[in-house]
Amino acid sequence: MISVILSLAFAATSANVAADTPAKPAKPKKVCEKIEVTGSTVPKRVCRTVVVEPAKPKDEATQAATEKPAPGATN
DSSP states (O other): OHHHHHHHHHHHHHHHHHHHSOOOOOOOOEEEEEEOOTTOSSOEEEEEEOOOOOOOOOHHHHHHHHSOOOTTOOO
């Protein structure tokens, strides 16, 4: 009985601690490639970050959403 109470108390405090900490930002995506260097048999690994832009709505999709259906058209 005591172990149940202690486990519930511990779970409640750990939930509060987790809620107080801020979320970690997402890591940027990396793209790596192996480049052969002259005079060496070991390839060199070069990594770069990829810039990801937020998705923009297409003009056709926004235009279709704002247009009214033709009179007499049924679904």
